[in-house]
Amino acid sequence: MCEICYRSPCDPRCPNAPQPEAVFVCKSCGEDIVEGEDYYELDGEHYHEECFKDEAVSILEDKYGAEKGVAEVEAYFDDE
């Protein structure tokens, strides 16, 4: 049993706990995406779930041409 957290295996917050294994590298923040973490994959790139949510709009704008507009009464939508 661990002498710091008194658990076996260690509590994940314990300094003696083994570091979880990095599985992917986040395209957004460059940090490891480790075993057990939620992630998103897009076009072969991996993102932390949080990073993906933060980046989703800019990803859609950059990769897929999403455009933000301000709705106006006279707005005329000819494509889409």
Ligand SMILES: [Zn+2]
């Ligand atoms: Zn421990």
Ligand SMILES: [Zn+2]
């Ligand atoms: Zn990230």
